[in-house]
Amino acid sequence: MTKRIIVGLTGASGSIYTLALIKALASLEWQIELVMTPTGEKVLAFETGAERKSFPENVNIHENTNLFSSLASGSYRTSGMVVIPCSMNTLGLMATGTGDHLLARAAQVTLKERRPLVVVPREMPYNIIHLENMLRLARAGATIMPASPGFYHHPQQIQDLVNHVVGRVLDQFGIEHALFERWSGV
Numbered sequence: 001m002t003k004r005i006i007v008g009l010t011g012a013s014g015s016i017y018t019l020a021l022i023k024a025l026a027s028l029e030w031q032i033e034l035v036m037t038p039t040g041e042k043v044l045a046f047e048t049g050a051e052r053k054s055f056p057e058n059v060n061i062h063e064n065t066n067l068f069s070s071l072a073s074g075s076y077r078t079s080g081m082v083v084i085p086c087s088m089n090t091l092g093l094m095a096t097g098t099g100d101h102l103l104a105r106a107a108q109v110t111l112k113e114r115r116p117l118v119v120v121p122r123e124m125p126y127n128i129i130h131l132e133n134m135l136r137l138a139r140a141g142a143t144i145m146p147a148s149p150g151f152y153h154h155p156q157q158i159q160d161l162v163n164h165v166v167g168r169v170l171d172q173f174g175i176e177h178a179l180f181e182r183w184s185g186v
């Protein structure tokens with residue numbers, strides 16, 4: 001498996017998830033190809049205080065306007081892509097196959113190459129257009145994983161909730177982790 005993964009950060013609330021995912025992947029020595037929408041980068045700063053220079057060195061930042069990036073081509077090998085958190089705007093772009101900015105193009109490429117595309121939408125409530133976009137993407141091969149952590153591992157702090165979502169995302173790629181205690185029956 002190529003230890004290289006695309007992470008898309010959009011302007012939905014919940015960039016704390018992105019930070020936790022990047023931290024987990026970086027600790028496992030994965031190469032992270034990060035693409036942020038302009039609003040995603042602003043919400044990241046607003047909600048977490050993080051900025052570009054906060055990312056570990058195994059994060060390559062790709063400009064969302066750069067359609068000459070390696071991520072725009074299927075010939076650039078990756079293990080797949082996670083869009084976390086995913087705004088309803090970017091969800092709509094991906095569901096319609098739009099490719100005029102890099103994050104949406106990378107998602108389009110991931111699907112056409114039949115690589116895993118994990119989408120972590122964040123909105124509430126969803127309107128019918130949101131739900132239809134999720135269905136359309138799921139039918140195209142994406143995995144829709146709403147940012148809705150479980151409580152059966154008895155979370156004590158916010159990070160426990162975040163780690164539950166991020167751990168379940170890593171599970172989709174078969175990446176070993178110890179971000180939460182697994183259910184083993186009662």
Ligand SMILES: Cc1cc2nc3c(=O)[nH]c(=O)nc-3n(C[C@H](O)[C@H](O)[C@H](O)COP(=O)(O)O)c2cc1C
Nearest residue numbers: 010011012013037039040043087088089090122123
């Ligand atoms: C602080 C903040 C929180 C937001 N949270 C959400 C959200 O949870 N879900 C969502 O779909 N949009 C949310 N939005 C709106 C999106 O940022 C907006 O629709 C934007 O156009 C998304 O652009 P992008 O998809 O290019 O990142 C939020 C905006 C701000 C400023």
